[in-house]
Amino acid sequence: MCGIFAVSSAKDNIIDDLFLGAFYLQHRGQKYCGLSTWAGDGIKIRTHRGLVRSSFTDDLTGMDGQMGIGHTSLKDRQPLKLDSKMGEFTICFEGNIINAAELTTDLKKKGHSFYSDSDIEIVAKLIAQGDDFVSGIEYMADKVRGSYALVILSKGKIYAARDKHGFRPMIIGKKDGAVAITSESCSFVNLGYSIVRDVKPGEIIEVKEGEFETKKEIHSDLIQYCTFEWVYTANVASTIDGQSVDIARRNIGACLAKRYPAKVDIVGAVPNSGIGHAIGYAQESKIPYDNVFIKYDYASRSYTQPTQAERDREAKLKLIPVPAKITGRSVVICDDSIVRGTQMRNDLVVKLRKNGVKEIHVRVACPPLKAPCLYGVATRSKSELAANEKSVEQIREYIGVDGLAFATLEDLEKSIGKPLNQLCCSCWTDVYKV
Ligand code: SF4
Known part of the structure; x- marks a missing residue:
């Protein structure tokens, strides 16, 4: 990228x-x-x-x-x-x-x-x-x-x-x-x-x-506009092909709240890219949005590190849980996507459990990733994708949370405001039209 x-x-x-x-x-x-x-x-x-x-x-x-x-x-x-x-x-x-x-x-x-x-x-x-x-x-x-x-x-x-x-x-x-x-x-x-x-x-x-x-x-x-720009890649201050990235992310969060409600105390995000989705979820569900994790400003963006080892290391460094907000509380955490699920399993969930969280429900702003990107955005291979060999229930068990749900392609279509046939969905469908 x-x-x-x-x-x-x-x-x-x-x-x-x-x-x-x-x-x-x-x-x-x-x-x-x-x-x-x-x-x-x-x-x-x-x-x-x-x-x-x-x-x-x-x-x-x-x-x-x-x-x-x-x-x-x-x-x-x-x-x-x-x-x-x-x-x-x-x-x-x-x-x-x-x-x-x-x-x-x-x-x-x-x-x-x-x-x-x-x-x-x-x-x-x-x-x-x-x-x-x-x-x-x-x-x-x-x-x-x-x-x-x-x-x-x-x-x-x-x-x-x-x-x-x-x-x-x-x-x-x-x-x-x-x-x-x-x-x-x-x-x-x-x-x-x-x-x-x-x-x-x-x-x-x-x-x-x-x-x-x-x-x-x-x-x-x-x-074939890249759907992932609105879900994760682009800056929230950007407007891409007529749709604000921030508004699209809030719309996705609202779709998740309607489709997959949860009885929790607070809604939080995996920052930064999960924040817009989480605010949308909180506004729609009328559950307060709060800091579950904060991103340490001096860590870099983990997704854009060139090797998996560097990405893993940066991912672990960058997110700090906020104990005052999570101890004894049940939370919805919104994330942009789940690639391998290892960051959620080995880092985020461990940190939340150590800090006394009551329940963790994860809401993901796109469907399960099933395929590599051939168009220059991500270098992930099919074999490293959690959803390639696991069902949603198996991913939930693997990452160790109490609830897990993914946005649908229809949610993305509605949230971005473009017909699905104009949105590249190869990440999720494993069908390449070009
Ligand atoms: S396959 Fe690539 S271009 Fe298509 S939505 Fe996914 S990241 Fe974007």
Whole structure:
């Protein structure tokens, strides 16, 4: 998973907006970050291992410009810089190319060499075959199977594109004399950008001098927005394809309260991503919401650590139970999803029992996860998913709680406000439409 930010201004230096735009996408990837700018005298690029703020402190000198692109990543260093017949360009990409091996073999046969096995190299080399960037993106879109959102910085212009199924989010914002395009609108709010609209699935946009223009729309009958963005991935301050993440999470919590009521003293969350669901559950059930766990601010986001061992360690460090709220009380705990169930079993439930909780009822904001994501969000394998071999009752027994219930796909459809056939549900159905 990655975050992408692009900005162009008709008059001002964009380096502050670019830096902060990338910073506000930090939750989408913490391993690498990078910025690239253009100011009329060539394209500059700087990438780091680490977080945006700690990596780029005192390191923005010489990066001034009127347009730029930025990236946060869990996987690889971006932007990537290439020289081509259209001239130099830098590119940031998010997604997953399912037919990457086949495309790499084809490109090698045509004489291309590769220095990595990352999807961005394939995408960049396909785009570079075009007569211009728009035809290059069209050519790439025709060849790849999978999901992508990308931005390209060339000399004097930015291009942005979203795959024709709309898997990865991408949104356009504007403020006086400047236009920005980002993975998530949470990066607009404090920078003063207002949302214009989402980039449409299949749309190719050109940006220059603080204005944007649609250059092409690649049509598909199949729209597949990533449902997991609303359930877990995105920041609660974001609005994705017309639906607020915060409101969607509250709606899911309310659906859970209606479908699976529980007689408990308080409703709490596995923070942070369970909070919206828990507030929705509490409001609907009229049971008070309270702090059952607090997330220690100096721990990082466990899901986006690259290895399972690192994820487990971070998960254990980050959540502290609040004894004053749980001793002698029965609780509903809302969580975004259950992957293996080991964190719930070995950490959360142990902590609650040690602190004298009376009963634990878990409510999960999506159906049982049954399959890997092929579209660039999660790297989990089928065999590590609890629901792959266990029924709901067996999972309840395994994690050691008094009650367990999952939201349904119909709950997600209702909560997100989009027809189910436009929502990717492969995580839960094990059916891949692309
Ligand atoms: S499989 Fe799941 S995580 Fe992947 S795109 Fe679909 S809904 Fe999102």
